[in-house]
Amino acid sequence: MNTPLRLGIAGLGTVGIGVVKIVQMHADMLARRAGRPIEIVAVSASSRTKKRSADISVYGWEDDPVALGRRDDIDVVLELIGGENGTAKALVETALANGKDVVTANKALLAHHGHALALAAEEAGQVLRFEAAVAGGIPVIKALTEGLAGNRIGRVMGVMNGTCNYILTRMEATGQGYNVLFDECARLGYLEADPNLDVGGIDAGHKLSLLSAIAFGAQVDFHSVELQGITDISLDDIRLARDMGFAIKLLGVAQMTGRGLEQRMTPCLVPETHPLGQLDGGTNMVVIEGDSVGQIVLRGAGAGEGPTASAVMSDVIDIARGLRLPTFGEPATGLVRRPAAVVSAAAPWYLRMTLLDKPGALAKIATVLGEAGISIHRMRQYSHDDALAPVLIVTHKAASDDIRHALARFEATGVLVGEPVALRIEEV
Amino acid sequence: MNTPLRLGIAGLGTVGIGVVKIVQMHADMLARRAGRPIEIVAVSASSRTKKRSADISVYGWEDDPVALGRRDDIDVVLELIGGENGTAKALVETALANGKDVVTANKALLAHHGHALALAAEEAGQVLRFEAAVAGGIPVIKALTEGLAGNRIGRVMGVMNGTCNYILTRMEATGQGYNVLFDECARLGYLEADPNLDVGGIDAGHKLSLLSAIAFGAQVDFHSVELQGITDISLDDIRLARDMGFAIKLLGVAQMTGRGLEQRMTPCLVPETHPLGQLDGGTNMVVIEGDSVGQIVLRGAGAGEGPTASAVMSDVIDIARGLRLPTFGEPATGLVRRPAAVVSAAAPWYLRMTLLDKPGALAKIATVLGEAGISIHRMRQYSHDDALAPVLIVTHKAASDDIRHALARFEATGVLVGEPVALRIEEV
Secondary structure (H helix, E strand, C coil), X not given: CCCCEEEEEECCCHHHHHHHHHHHHCHHHHHHHHCCCEEEEEEECCCCXXXXXXXXXXXXXXXXXXXXXXXXXXXXXXXXXXXXXXXXXXXXXXXXHCCCEEEECCHHHHHHHHHHHHHHHHHHCCCXXXXXXXXXXXXXXXXXXXXXXXCCEEEEEEECCHHHHHHHHHHHHHCCCHHHHHHHHHHHCCCCCCCHHHHCCHHHHHHHHHHHHHHHCECCCHHHXXXXXXXCCCHHXXXXXXXXXXXXXXXXXXXXXXXXXXXXXXXXXXXXXXXCCCCCCCEEEEEEEECCCXXXXXXXXXXXXXXXXXXXXXXXXXXXXXXCCCCCCCCHHXXXXXXXXXXXXXXXXXXXXXXXXXXXXXXXXHHHHHHCCCCEEEEEECCCCCCEEEEEEEECCECHHHHHHHHHHHHHHCCEEEEEEEEEXXXX | CCCCEEEEEECCCHHHHHHHHHHHHCHHHHXXXXXXXXXXXXXXXXXXXXXXXXXXXXXEECCCHHHHHHCCCCCEEEECCCCCCXXXXXXXXXXXXXXXXXXXXXXXXXXXXXXXXXXXXXXXXCCEECHHXXXXXXXXXXXXXXXXXXXXXXXXXXXXXXXXXXHHHHHHHHCCXXXXXXXXXXXXXXXXXXXXXXXCCHHHHHHHHHHHHHHHCECCCHHHCEECCCCCCCHXXXXXXXXXXXXXXXXXXXXXXXXXXXXXXXXXXXECCCXXXXXXXXEEEEEEEECCXXXXXXXXXXXXXXXXXXXXXXXXXXXXXXXXXXXXXXXXXXXXXXXXXXXXXXXXXXXXXXXXXXXXXXXXXXXXXXXXXXXXXXXXXXXXXXXXXXXXXEECCECHHHHHXXXXXXXXXXXXXXXXXXXXXCCC
């Protein structure tokens, strides 16, 4: 039998326990596939005696997770603690410096320190892999880094926060408002301790920044991701968008443009006939567009014990098999700092506003749009009982700056009631 | 700069030329990602002087493709000739025996000789990879062999023949019959030289047998794949299935059951709300179910120059990066010959028949079903102008044998007009 691959697991929450279960349950299968046994040597978590759904008493124990990074009897450290700084970061750095490979599920850590850690791994001659950090069980890091490596990537898109997609699709299905669904998610335990990580788009933005780095040979640059959460999405918009043939998704988009690297995680309209528009509930989806392959769509569970542990094991098995890839698919020393696109690529926009129902109101709005160089593709004015006319406009392609200017000038027309809503329509 | 990886390409049809273009167009990008330059050393095809969309004059030439397998200046042979025997097989065997790695897009070759060739590769210490053989540009071999390697696979499903899916979805969209669409495909060049490879399900069956081998640690066993093409699917069935909320797809299903390995490539009904049911046109889709990951869906172009060349390059880059995997994900010597399941797993069935419109006709059919142990979940009798009553039945789960017995006994009731149609409903 070949030499076993010896794991140290830091963090025994949902993901860590999921990994322990797979290793225990499928030892023979893993050894066959990996070409060598995969063994857990030692673990670390906040409590040793807490009741868990897998027996960890047979493994070594460290009170300090960072100590796993120094043990001589460990080949690979699994960092499943989470958090962008503190223990997780110290552990990854220590493990790499001590000649261990590292597998992590920690998107926040990599979004903030991914480039530095990739450099550290490279200098140490170790690998640092993170399949579980993006879109849970979907093998998207592998697809992008390896499966589509022959392609110049044009665009990467994704619905990568299950909670947000659950809220948006349940709003439409049940006719309930955002706040009701948010509370439901809180009750169901679907939200991070800081819910803004979910509904503010930050968690999904972390993931997008990692995909960008691989796709465009760039240093991870989370701070340039344009972030907008779903807290302002109303049931009205969801329904009116549907009426025009679209679904509203918290959509991540990364693409290289003539003006630099564009990274957005914002609510967008997508056609209801595209797989992105058809994605219901907590499922994740990533869409990758390559110059040779065209459009590849990957769909699966974005979170949970089994799916996330499956992704961690994929990295572990790769290491056992001897695959030694740079963290972001090419040497970190060669990754460039791509300038961030300040203005995003032109797109059609969905505009919703309420006008005073008086002669010439719509004309004033149309004039503002025309003066901003924005032409109207479709317009609907809905019937109404009071003196307020709901108006919905789908524009032809327009620059986001032009849209912003037009919105700013709507105020002065004196015909608008309340704030207009502007959502980008992503052409897929 | 590291040592280049030197390719010999046999076959300069659509796929071969696609590969040449990628290597020429993206030399720098490939070298960065692969960690070493990727170079084409020599090529072989039926004609050297034929007009092609890429310049091959800079490469060495072999009249006999098998000679590529013997050249000392080649590391990897790309077998892009096709065909289950003859030159393709001789080339792969020669290349492996001469210490070269092999990348092939040849599903027929592997479906028939995959196990023997995997053994040969293993004995020679070479790798034999085939991402392009299944579902074109979708990185499904990689997903199954590597990305989901931590999972016990429960079921693999797929729509893997774009031509069949094009015909079925166009029938519904245009209201034209099978023969009209078949002729359209012939005109558009969508059909293999032997169209039965497409519409008879053989090509897709080849692909399924390769996925099965990886998923279930089995020796490739194409001959046990239950094959049924789409030639008998009528517009009526497509419409009636839709009326019940289903789409008809030529669906491949492989799963381990208590009775052995079940492999089917047959027309099935799938729910119109599932991604499989929403798949229109020539696109491919593979669905993989693992015990930890749940259901993963992969969608993309299943054929064409760019997508297939993208898949070939994925294997080439893997080899350049030093990834050395057994052909079917675990050592070929350990792959077992799984007994084929003679009876497929129980499922609901769609039954359509035309009855003489006379008292007791439906009762006789219901009696036959009841006696066969088949219970009815939904039944519809459609209005009719003549003396013939179209009847549609969706059963509860039933064994395929029981369905067959019932169908055989319908004849004796004397109330049936023509042949009944029975299609399995795959629960997804």
